[in-house]
Amino acid sequence: MRLGVVTLFPEMFTALSAWGVSGRAIKQELVTLGFFNPREFAFDKHHTVDDKPFGGGPGMLMKTEPLIAAIHAAKKSLISDSDNKKAKVAYLSPQGKPIDHSVIMELVDRDSMVLVCGRYQGIDERVIEHEIDEEWSIGSFVLSGGELAAMALIDAMIRFKPGALGDDDSANQDSYSNGLLHCPEYTRPQEFNESKVPSVLLSGDHKAIKNWRIKQSLIATLRKRPDLIDEKNLNQEEKTLLKECIDESRS
Ligand SMILES: C[S@@+](CC[C@H](N)C(=O)[O-])C[C@H]1O[C@@H](n2cnc3c(N)ncnc32)[C@H](O)[C@@H]1O
CATH class of the missing domain: 3.40.1280.10 (SPOUT methyltransferase, trefoil knot domain)
Incomplete structure (x- = not known):
């Protein structure tokens, strides 16, 4: 360019x-x-x-x-x-x-x-x-x-030019790329000010980690930018996880 x-x-x-x-x-x-x-x-x-x-x-x-x-x-x-x-x-x-x-x-x-x-x-x-x-x-x-x-x-x-980032996929996982905000991320130490990294991220269970990330991304978007949720055409997996988030927040 x-x-x-x-x-x-x-x-x-x-x-x-x-x-x-x-x-x-x-x-x-x-x-x-x-x-x-x-x-x-x-x-x-x-x-x-x-x-x-x-x-x-x-x-x-x-x-x-x-x-x-x-x-x-x-x-x-x-x-x-x-x-x-x-x-x-x-x-x-x-x-x-x-x-x-x-x-x-x-x-x-x-x-x-x-x-x-x-x-x-x-x-x-x-x-x-x-x-x-x-x-x-x-x-x-x-x-x-x-x-x-x-x-x-x-x-x-x-950021979207191939080769600009260490991993080309990284920009596609950032906020807004799929219409939602990015999920929370954690790095070492595992415990900080008595606050622990969510255990699922240490589990090695890739499916559970993926679901947790989608859910957290939905929660962050609902809290910080609910207008984005209205605009977005959620896929079936996101719709199911969003329903779970809403049910959990009510219980
Ligand atoms: C002081 S501003 C001029 C503002 C202009 N008198 C007005 O009220 O619309 C000087 C220059 O800053 C740039 N600029 C200021 N705010 C901007 C914004 N929000 N987005 C993009 N460019 C901006 C524009 O190139 C503009 O010509």
Whole structure:
């Protein structure tokens, strides 16, 4: 996957490229990042990248011409000679469609994308109309810039790239992958603050462990995110175990 990131602060992305799972994946080129800084496309003496909003009001907007030039350069860099397919341009925005697990699964299959990180009070509406194909939000709150949102998106996608995790199956067992939250997990010591690891996990009985995990996953989801249970089409095994959980909680 090739990503062209339009940002005034490319250095921020070392938080992804220098550390952990994402750092290894980027070194292995499972995902490649190219940076396009509007400042390098601002040709006045001071390389100005902000401008006042028409109509007045607090704050500044990203200056239009350098931003558009950076977006075009990012798009151009992603067109491959073989298929000439144009990459979609996504603007990270608090007004965008919320990113969730299903969005990540959709985006991770793409070959390339341009990610536009806003700063200041954002970008000119006409840039959105003419240059942006989609707007994505990481939540109903406002960050100072799109970089952290872009990094969250890239990190979440990387986890589903084959070879990124020690065990490729691990991401598929995480919360949301099957519509439920992940079950509780335990590691050593077996006893901690007088609290013991559930004995079934030490039993070696694989069927019992599997059932316990599904049940715990259902319980965690019911307690923390009951809205997910409503949405999910439970399979027969999950329905039976959910009924058992509810019966047990009543007795
Ligand atoms: C201070 S915000 C601008 C907010 C804008 N004036 C508004 O109220 O909609 C600056 C930039 O941060 C990014 N941003 C802020 N919150 C975000 C969110 N929840 N998800 C994705 N990007 C966000 C966007 O790129 C935005 O252009």
